[in-house]
Amino acid sequence: MKPDPVQLPLPGFDRENADWTERYQAQIGEDRVLRNRSGIEVRPLYTPGDWSGHRYLEDLGFPGKPPYTRGIYPTMHRGRRWSQRQLIGLGTPADYNARVKSLLDAGGNAISLIPCNSVFRGVDCDEVPTALLGTCGTVVNTVTHMDGCFDGVALAETSTALNDPSPFTLLAFLLGTARRRGVPWSQISGTSNQSDYLSHFVANHMFYRLSLPGSRRVLLDHIEFCQQQVPRWNPLSVVGQHMQQAGATPAEAMGLTICSAIQYADDCIARGMSADAVLRKFTFFFDISISFFEEVAKFRAGRRIWARIVRDRFGIEDPRAMRFRFHAQTSGADLTRQQPLNNIARVTVQALAGIFGGLQSMHTDGYDEAITCPTEESARIAIATQNILREEANLCDVIDPLGGSYYIETLTDQMEAEIEEMIARIDSAGGMYEAVETGFVQSMIGESALAFQEEVESGQRKVVGVNCFAEGTDDSEPAPYRPDPEAIEQVVAGFVEYKKRRNSRASQRALDALARSAASKDENVFAAVVEAAEAGATHGEIVVCLRNELGFGNPLITP
Amino acid sequence: MSAEVAAPPARVLVTKIGLDGHDRGSRIVASYLRDAGMEVIYTPPWQSIDAVVNIALQEDIELIGVSTLATDHLIVPQLMKTLGDADLGDVGVIVGGIVPETEHEPLLAAGVDRIFGPGATREEIVACALELVTRIRTARGTDS
Numbered sequence: 001m002k003p004d005p006v007q008l009p010l011p012g013f014d015r016e017n018a019d020w021t022e023r024y025q026a027q028i029g030e031d032r033v034l035r036n037r038s039g040i041e042v043r044p045l046y047t048p049g050d051w052s053g054h055r056y057l058e059d060l061g062f063p064g065k066p067p068y069t070r071g072i073y074p075t076m077h078r079g080r081r082w083s084q085r086q087l088i089g090l091g092t093p094a095d096y097n098a099r100v101k102s103l104l105d106a107g108g109n110a111i112s113l114i115p116c117n118s119v120f121r122g123v124d125c126d127e128v129p130t131a132l133l134g135t136c137g138t139v140v141n142t143v144t145h146m147d148g149c150f151d152g153v154a155l156a157e158t159s160t161a162l163n164d165p166s167p168f169t170l171l172a173f174l175l176g177t178a179r180r181r182g183v184p185w186s187q188i189s190g191t192s193n194q195s196d197y198l199s200h201f202v203a204n205h206m207f208y209r210l211s212l213p214g215s216r217r218v219l220l221d222h223i224e225f226c227q228q229q230v231p232r233w234n235p236l237s238v239v240g241q242h243m244q245q246a247g248a249t250p251a252e253a254m255g256l257t258i259c260s261a262i263q264y265a266d267d268c269i270a271r272g273m274s275a276d277a278v279l280r281k282f283t284f285f286f287d288i289s290i291s292f293f294e295e296v297a298k299f300r301a302g303r304r305i306w307a308r309i310v311r312d313r314f315g316i317e318d319p320r321a322m323r324f325r326f327h328a329q330t331s332g333a334d335l336t337r338q339q340p341l342n343n344i345a346r347v348t349v350q351a352l353a354g355i356f357g358g359l360q361s362m363h364t365d366g367y368d369e370a371i372t373c374p375t376e377e378s379a380r381i382a383i384a385t386q387n388i389l390r391e392e393a394n395l396c397d398v399i400d401p402l403g404g405s406y407y408i409e410t411l412t413d414q415m416e417a418e419i420e421e422m423i424a425r426i427d428s429a430g431g432m433y434e435a436v437e438t439g440f441v442q443s444m445i446g447e448s449a450l451a452f453q454e455e456v457e458s459g460q461r462k463v464v465g466v467n468c469f470a471e472g473t474d475d476s477e478p479a480p481y482r483p484d485p486e487a488i489e490q491v492v493a494g495f496v497e498y499k500k501r502r503n504s505r506a507s508q509r510a511l512d513a514l515a516r517s518a519a520s521k522d523e524n525v526f527a528a529v530v531e532a533a534e535a536g537a538t539h540g541e542i543v544v545c546l547r548n549e550l551g552f553g554n555p556l557i558t559p
Numbered sequence: 560m561s562a563e564v565a566a567p568p569a570r571v572l573v574t575k576i577g578l579d580g581h582d583r584g585s586r587i588v589a590s591y592l593r594d595a596g597m598e599v600i601y602t603p604p605w606q607s608i609d610a611v612v613n614i615a616l617q618e619d620i621e622l623i624g625v626s627t628l629a630t631d632h633l634i635v636p637q638l639m640k641t642l643g644d645a646d647l648g649d650v651g652v653i654v655g656g657i658v659p660e661t662e663h664e665p666l667l668a669a670g671v672d673r674i675f676g677p678g679a680t681r682e683e684i685v686a687c688a689l690e691l692v693t694r695i696r697t698a699r700g701t702d703s
Contacts, residue, residue: 116578117577117578117579117629118578120578120580121578121605128578129577129633129634129637131630131633131634132577132578132630132631132633132634135629135630135633136579136629136630245583246581246582246583247583333583336677336678337657337676337677337678338677338678370657370677371657371659372657372659446586449583449586449587450586450587450590453587457680457681466677466678477659477660477661479659479661480659480661480662
């Protein structure tokens with residue numbers, strides 16, 4: 001027999017509520033005001049007085065239908081497991097290749113490539129101290145390096161996320177590798193994981209290489225090129241992760257990310273691209289902090305807002321465009337150097353929040369994240385954490401299992417209001433591009449980072465092993481990952497040799513053509529990047545060429 | 560330093576060398592030192608070692624704070640050598656961020672005064688900075 005739907009006011013509700021309030025206050029004395037990271041007050045109890053479900057169809061609906069609060073697909077994780085996409089990047093192309101194969105064996109089902117910091121900085125491996133090469137990512141400067149990274153990996157059957165900021169040389173190297181192997185570009189799938197240049201200017205300064213206007217133009221060329229030539233590729237991943245890691249609160253990070261997506265969509269439309277086709281390819285990438293309920297609510301609210309924006313701002317009702325597809329990564333900033341094994345517990349809670357938040361793809365951090373690029377052991381435990389949550393804890397059995405909780409639904413509404421307010425602030429600042437250009441966003445995030453740190457230092461925000469329970473425990477440090485110096489020397493020597501042996505006339509011609517395309521108004525710069533890569537030009541050469549034409553980024557950094 | 564005579568504020572450079580750009584920590588530390596009354600010159604990340612030494616020379620820097628999160632500490636010994644070559648061997652140098660314990664020794668041997676890891680507090684950092692500034696002022700006879 002089905003129970004009757006809840007009718008408010010419930011007979012006796014007010015009396016019982018007043019009675020509980022009195023008893024609660026009698027026992028707790030003066031109650032503290034608790035706030036979550038986004039500044040929302042957290043009360044001790046939520047009831048149908050906060051959320052009654054009477055707007056169920058409008059606010060929640062069913063999974064796979066607008067407003068998608070409960071999930072973007074009808075079956076969610078019960079129908080299809082999320083992609084376990086671990087960030088991978090270390091050492092030489094051969095080191096990377098070995099790690100990829102080991103993670104695929106351990107149950108990972110999608111791959112990613114994090115290049116060496118030298119690549120992020122736009123230079124080749126022979127331009128930096130060798131001590132810094134391969135410590136935090138893989139040295140990839142040419143098509144040959146990329147071929148080595150994916151040795152024995154079937155490109156047409158593997159979805160690859162490339163941490164590949166403007167001008168997207170890694171995708172160019174991947175396409176070059178595909179051509180060498182006779183794999184049609186139409187079969188290459190994956191995501192340009194770091195194409196969101198606005199987030200780089202705001203928060204992850206390691207990535208910026210080109211001026212803000214230059215980055216804007218190259219991204220649009222990249223999106224257009226991929227639409228035409230690499231249809232299974234997602235050319236844009238809009239990144240909230242950088243901003244939250246840099247100190248933005250969860251609500252700020254979600255709001256700013258949606259503002260970036262609006263900016264990119266507006267830019268594509270101004271370029272004459274079809275809004276529908278472009279929005280169908282947008283993906284998102286978020287941080288998952290350990291603030292469990294807040295993160296679940298953040299994701300649910302983000303889905304609802306994005307669906308509404310696609311419908312109301314862009315006038316599109318195509319579900320493929322309205323679906324808020326996202327990858328998420330457990331927060332490294334929450335992990336501690338102290339008592340490092342505790343981080344396994346932290347990552348587990350963060351991952352739970354991501355799963356209940358309805359993610360499509362996840363990276364779980366290694367417990368040694370605060371010290372080093374993950375070792376093979378910590379990387380395996382991180383994958384195992386996902387496997388345990390999925391296979392043993394049965395978290396995939398029920399879709400949106402926290403949906404309908406008085407607290408979660410109230411918090412989802414409150415996070416939605418905070419996020420909407422952030423979007424309104426950025427709108428009135430002239431949109432995300434302008435808000436970044438003036439430094440408005442950077443200052444806001446800096447203030448939030450400082451406020452958070454002060455809460456930790458004052459002990460108001462507890463961190464186990466840091467400002468509480470810090471005594472008398474094992475504080476031994478995991479050994480850091482360092483690549484084999486000889487192998488690194490060999491890669492550098494091989495690279496120098498490669499530059500001597502290649503057809504330098506062909507690569508120079510391609511670089512000249514790249515410069516001309518950047519100087520022109522109507523040529524596609526990314527098409528010229530791909531041609532230069534295939535003609536043997538290196539990452540550093542391509543970046544230098546474009547910097548000369550498009551200018552170097554000014555990061556607008558203030559303490 | 561006597562309480563009656565106001566000493567000029569400490570001149571501190573907060574910077575990052577090498578390849579990494581994560582600056583959440585260096586920005587926070589710069590704010591701490593500024594709040595403590597020091598004059599802080601703050602640079603964007605990825606400074607070259609020569610650039611850092613030049614700023615130290617031109618700005619009469621008494622203390623350098625180097626933030627490192629992604630192995631850039633591996634080139635700190637080279638910074639120390641370049642500082643020494645420029646006759647700035649007495650400038651205090653604090654390294655903060657992620658430096659694995661097994662890699663502290665080469666930095667300290669090269670002359671780094673202090674390495675702060677995660678969990679270092681505002682008080683510890685400020686106290687150490689003041690101590691190093693006092694040291695250089697005493698040595699240079701600029702402390703009165």
